Amino acid sequence: ALQLTQFPSSLSASVGDRVTITCRASQGIRDSLAWYQHKPGKSPILLIYGVSNLEPGTPSRFSGSASETEFSLTISSLQPEDFATYYCQYFNSYPPITFGQGTRLDIK
Amino acid sequence: QTHLQESGPGLIKPSETLSLTCTVSGGSITSYYWSWIRQPPGKGLEFIGYVYFSGSTYHNPSLRSRVTMSVDTSKMQISLRLSSVTAADTAVYYCARGGGGLPMRDWGPGSLVTVSA
Numbered sequence: 001a002l003q004l005t006q007f008p009s010s011l012s013a014s015v016g017d018r019v020t021i022t023c024r025a026s027q028g029i030r031d032s033l034a035w036y037q038h039k040p041g042k043s044p045i046l047l048i049y050g051v052s053n054l055e056p057g058t059p060s061r062f063s064g065s066a067s068e069t070e071f072s073l074t075i076s077s078l079q080p081e082d083f084a085t086y087y088c089q090y091f092n093s094y095p096p097i098t099f100g101q102g103t104r105l106d107i108k
Numbered sequence: 109q110t111h112l113q114e115s116g117p118g119l120i121k122p123s124e125t126l127s128l129t130c131t132v133s134g135g136s137i138t139s140y141y142w143s144w145i146r147q148p149p150g151k152g153l154e155f156i157g158y159v160y161f162s163g164s165t166y167h168n169p170s171l172r173s174r175v176t177m178s179v180d181t182s183k184m185q186i187s188l189r190l191s192s193v194t195a196a197d198t199a200v201y202y203c204a205r206g207g208g209g210l211p212m213r214d215w216g217p218g219s220l221v222t223v224s225a
Contacts, residue, residue, distance in 0.1 A: 032209075034211040034212075036153075036212075038153070042217075043202055043215035043216060043217055043218055044145075044153065044202070044212070044215055045215075046211050046212060046213050049211040055211075055213070087152065087153055089153075089211065089212075091206070091207070091209070091210065091211045091212070092209050093166060093207075093208060093209060096155060096166075096168050096169060096170075097143070097155040097158075097168070097207060098155065099145075099152055099153040099154065099155065100152070101152045102152045102153070
């Protein structure tokens, strides 16, 4: 079964920092990779799909990239509203839709 | 923008069947896939399954055959039934527009379901 492993699992950073979250797939998944932001008590928000395409409304400080089976989400300059948990997701059907375990981003 | 709203029992007993409904408004229910995702307390997101507006379904094999999903286009509703629940099924359940090869663009606010005797 496909596994998506995110690292780090948690991260502390300051406003203005540049941060990168990585998602490693256990097999090739082409460009079927999305990133979501999730805050407590809210529903997840789609940020990026197809590895690097920003969903309308996603601030340009967010970007996505890939190198083979390793995918990255980068926030170029952290803003206070960016502190949340981030999930990568394989969104095609076969193997089944899979989420990474999440990366919690806290204020330092 | 499409708005989704989950509704369900809140509390059910072990071995019962969980039934949730997602009502869609502000957009079309046809020509889309609709997914169910859950988040157990303190854990990450787990894909449950998706249903196409035509009625075809796909569910996470890890849930075996406990999952049933359907669409009622006349009521603009998507339904989820999860049988033989245990405490491990306690979670916030979300419906979302997407699946079937597409990311999940619109999400409901979630519905907490607690399984307890």
